[in-house]
Amino acid sequence: MTAIATSGRRSALTRNRLPRYAPWASLAVGLIVGAALSTLVGFSLFGWGLFAAIVYTLVYVSWSGAVEGGRKARDKLATSLVIGAFIIVVLPLFSVIWTVLEGGIKGFLTPGFLNTSMNGVSGIQDNMSVNTGGRVLGGIYHAIIGTLLITLWATVISVPIGLLTSIYLVEYGEGRRLARAITLFVDVMTGIPSIVAGLFAAALFATIFGPGTETGFVASIALTVLMIPVVVRSSEEMLRIVPNELREAAYALGVRKWRTILMVVIPTAISGIASGITLAIARVIGETAPILLTAGFATKINFNVFSDWMASLPTYIYFQILNPASPSNPGPSIQRAWGAALVLIIFVMVLNLVARLVARIFAPKTGR
């Protein structure tokens, strides 16, 4: 007990330790020296951060090496590298969010942006709004509708196929040749470039319904090709981690296999399956290339996926940037494109949050 009370006392078990303020002191040194060094080569925020990080690591690690010895110094080096890697990963994310917010907030907040389409909006209106300083007309309502409907149909088609495939692979396939072939094909499908999926859907419908068949449903089929392997993979993982003991417990009660799968295995894995599906949706909602090839480009609101062209947010952004409504004044089009990009990012973020929420809601309860 006395040894704990006199923690300052040295014994055979104590080692030298860096003072508590050491990381902060090293950071301060890093920032100051980093600022000086980056000024030498021409100051920039990026250069400052880079030099500060390098100097901080050098100071902190060598200080630790001098006081605490080699093992602790290596530990601190590894910690610094891991934190550095984390920062490198997170910076682009924040940069993207910031840029899209900055560029898109004006278009996003323009009245009518979310609930009007581009129907009847042309270069004349854009030139007028630039010349008179009036508000930018035209919106993304038709593109939101298109994105939601196309993704909805893709989900409705690929979730049953993907889920049933993964059930076959996990519960029935076990080492059979068909299961191995399916696994191989799913792997191949994961690697299909999205534009090829679009070409496939376009060609399929051109063969069946004649060339030039471009509707929202064709785009859904293209997205389905991209979505099925993601759903199969994530559901397969989730079904595999359901303990075999639960299946055996059900069998031992005289429960049939299909009922065991339906009532025990799937409910146990449902939280992972549901969040995997949500992430698969988030994955395909931003696809551009296959929709360009399959859904055409509409400026009007279209609620019917089975006839006529349909817009979607990614293709909307693409066309606004590439073919501004008014070639002499592209400003309004660019503003609309950024606004649409912001909405798309919000969709994806909401879907990711929903995935986490879904996982938590469906997770087996463990309360006492």
Added chain:
Amino acid sequence: MSKRIDVKDLNVYYGNFLAVEGVSINIAPRSVTAFIGPSGCGKSTFLRTLNRMHEVIPNARVEGEVLLDGDNLYAPGVDPVAVRSHVGMVFQRPNPFPTMSIRDNVLAGVKLNGGRLSRSEAQEIVESSLLGANLWNEVKDRLDKPGSGLSGGQQQRLCIARAIAVKPDVILMDEPCSALDPISTLAVEDLINELKEQYTVVIVTHNMQQAARVSDKTAFFNIAGTGKPGKLIEYAETATIFNNPKEKATEDYVSGRFG
């Protein structure tokens, strides 16, 4: 309710590997029979053949006969699912269904099979099964809480309640206490003694004191070496096995001397 088991010349294979060879044993109704023996000697494998649970493992197959009151479990046309509703099983690790409440876990055997129960029938099954598993007093106030929130010993008794809720003729237990502390073990052993009055109980255990405490008859399994099949060496009254065994191998095993 309780039925006798007669096994005639049973061989168990995993693929081409003979895991258990030539077991013949007669188990009386309303008794507790313990299987003892070193790890890997095939006692769990053999236990699983008594309700065809070994078929869950790919390529496992059986030669010979297992008669449940004279009905061969392996006769052509026998449905393994039906067999398992007559011969229940409790596993080494407690495995209540994590998505279900305590009540639903007890009713799992009925509900998972699509059976419909009135409220009063369900309540009666829950109460009688939990009473039968000595768990009622501990959980009666929280039947709607998840079964995975119970302690290990309570979970194991919940699994026993789940097994007796489908009213089997035989209960197989595969090392039911090996994951439990001594107090929970005692609770389960007391329970086994009570279950004997209604069911035929077969228990695999590594704990020889446990075999001596709970069982009426004991079967000793052994294996000649790795890759060789496990065999039934001796089967007799528990007292005989532990005090006066006929075989040298049995004596060595129960007295702690090997080889």
